[in-house]
Amino acid sequence: MTAPERDPRSQALKLDGVPVATLARRFGTPLYVYSHSTLVANYDRIRQAFAEIDPLIAFSTKSNTNGTILRILLERGAGLDIVSGGELERALRAGADPARIIYAGVGKTREEIAAALNVRILAFNVESPAEAEAINEVASGFGRKAPVAVRVNPDVAADTHHYISTGRKETKFGIPYHDVRRLCRRLARMPHLRLIGVHAHIGSQITQTEPFVKALERVVQLTHQLRRDGLTIDLVNLGGGFGIGYEESTQPIDLEELARRMMPMLRELRAQVIFEPGRSIVGPAGFLLTRVLYIKEAQTKCFAIVDGAMNDLLRPSLYSAYHRILLDGRPGRGRRRVYDVVGPICETGDFLGKDRPFPPLKPDDLLLVCDAGAYGMTMASNYNSRPRPAEVLVRQDKAYLIRHRETIDQIIGCEEIPPFLNGSGAEQRSARSPRKVRA
Numbered sequence: 140m141t142a143p144e145r146d147p148r149s150q151a152l153k154l155d156g157v158p159v160a161t162l163a164r165r166f167g168t169p170l171y172v173y174s175h176s177t178l179v180a181n182y183d184r185i186r187q188a189f190a191e192i193d194p195l196i197a198f199s200t201k202s203n204t205n206g207t208i209l210r211i212l213l214e215r216g217a218g219l220d221i222v223s224g225g226e227l228e229r230a231l232r233a234g235a236d237p238a239r240i241i242y243a244g245v246g247k248t249r250e251e252i253a254a255a256l257n258v259r260i261l262a263f264n265v266e267s268p269a270e271a272e273a274i275n276e277v278a279s280g281f282g283r284k285a286p287v288a289v290r291v292n293p294d295v296a297a298d299t300h301h302y303i304s305t306g307r308k309e310t311k312f313g314i315p316y317h318d319v320r321r322l323c324r325r326l327a328r329m330p331h332l333r334l335i336g337v338h339a340h341i342g343s344q345i346t347q348t349e350p351f352v353k354a355l356e357r358v359v360q361l362t363h364q365l366r367r368d369g370l371t372i373d374l375v376n377l378g379g380g381f382g383i384g385y386e387e388s389t390q391p392i393d394l395e396e397l398a399r400r401m402m403p404m405l406r407e408l409r410a411q412v413i414f415e416p417g418r419s420i421v422g423p424a425g426f427l428l429t430r431v432l433y434i435k436e437a438q439t440k441c442f443a444i445v446d447g448a449m450n451d452l453l454r455p456s457l458y459s460a461y462h463r464i465l466l467d468g469r470p471g472r473g474r475r476r477v478y479d480v481v482g483p484i485c486e487t488g489d490f491l492g493k494d495r496p497f498p499p500l501k502p503d504d505l506l507l508v509c510d511a512g513a514y515g516m517t518m519a520s521n522y523n524s525r526p527r528p529a530e531v532l533v534r535q536d537k538a539y540l541i542r543h544r545e546t547i548d549q550i551i552g553c554e555e556i557p558p559f560l561n562g563s564g565a566e567q568r569s570a571r572s573p574r575k576v577r578a
Contacts, residue, residue, distance in 0.1 A: 340378025425512020
C-alpha cells in the first residue's frame with residue numbers, strides 16, 4: 140500500500156486506509172503518523188537488494204527512537220546502530236539482541252561504554268585513539284576484551300548538506316585514512332581490545348551511487364592491507380546514508396543499481412557486511428499532520444500559520460530542508476495561491492515550507508508534511524514551552540497511539556526551585572506543581 144493515498148473525488152488523504160481527518164479528530168494536531176506498510180516495504184527493499192551477501196541491516200536508531208518503530212524492524216530481522224547510552228536502553232527495552240547492536244559516536248562516556256560491555260554488544264565503532272584507550276581501560280574492569288571496529292574517514296565527498304557530510308578529512312568523525320593502519324596495529328597490542336573490523340560512514344541523504352562506490356573501494360583496499368599486516372578483519376561496516384526523494388524532482392538512491400555496482404567488491408571482502416540505514420527506512424514512512432490556525436496577508440507574502448512548528452520538525456529551519464506538504468480534502472484544480480507555511484514560534488526561521496502553491500487556504504485546513512519520519516520527533520524540542528506531539532502508527536485501516544502527547548506538567552516537572560526563592564505569594568509555587576492554564 141502506497142502512502143499517502145488520495146480519494147479521487149473528495150481529495151481526502153489516507154494513510155494505510157485511515158483518513159488523516161479522522162486522525163486529527165481522534166488524536167489532535169500537530170501529530171506524527173507512521174505508515175506500517177511503507178516502513179516494512181522500505182526495510183525489505185534494502186534487505187532484498189543485498190540479499191546475496193546476507194548483510195546485517197542495523198537500523199540507525201537516532202533517526203527514529205520510538206519503541207514501536209524499533210520493535211517492528213527488530214521483528215523483521217534488523218539489528219540496531221546506537222550512539223548513546225539512552226539509545227542502548229531504548230534498544231534493549233524494544234527487545235533487541237545485544238549481539239546485533241553496533242555502538243557508534245565520537246563521545247562515548249565510560250559509563251556508557253561499561254553499560255554496553257555489560258550486555259555484550261556486537262562492536263564499538265572507535266573514532267579516536269583516546270576513545271580506544273578508554274574502552275580498553277573500562278574493559279579491563281570486566282576482565283575481557285571489548286570488540287571494536289575502527290571508523291575510517293575515507294575522505295570521500297558526498298553531495299549532501301555540509302552538516303551531514305561526515306566522510307571528509309575536516310570533520311570530527313573517524314580516523315584519517317592514512318593513519319588507520321598505525322592505529323589498528325596499536326589497538327591489536329591493547330590487552331583488553333579485540334579488533335574485529337572497520338567502519339566507514341560518509342554522510343547522510345546521499346542520492347548518487349558514486350560516493351558509496353568510491354568509499355567501498357577505499358575500504359576494500361584498507362581491509363586487504365590490514366589483513367596483510369596480520370590483523371583479523373571479519374566485519375566491514377559500510378554505514379548508511381541512502382538518500383530519499385524529499386523533493387518532487389529528486390529521485391531516491393537506486394538501491395538495485397548500488398547493489399549491482401558494489402556486489403563484486405562485497406563478495407571479495409569475505410566478511411560480515413553491515414549497513415546502518417535510517418532515513419531510507421523510516422523517512423518516507425512518517426508524516427507530520429498539522430492544522431491551519433490563521434491566514435495572514437502581508438505586503439509581499441501570504442502566511443499560513445499552522446499549529447506545527449520548528450520545535451516539532453526542525454529540519455526545514457536547521458538545514459533549509461524541503462518537505463512536500465499536501466492539503467487534505469480539497470481539489471487542487473482552479474485558482475492557487477502561494478503561501479509560506481509557518482509555525483507559532485517566535486523565530487523568523489520557524490517554517491515548514493516556503494513559497495508553496497495551494498488552493499486558497501482557510502483556518503482548520505489540514506496539511507500533511509511528507510517524509511518526516513526520520514530526524515523529526517527525535518530532534519523535537521520544548522522550545523517556547525511547547526509540548527511535543529503524539530505519535531501514531533497506522534496499519535491495515537487501524538490507528539494505534541504509540542506515544543502520548545506531552546503535557547505542560549511533564550515539561551516543568553523536572554525543574555526544582557531552590558529554597559532561597561521560597562518566599563511568599565507566587566514565589567511559594569513549586570515548579571513541580573504549576574498553575575493550571577485555562578484552555
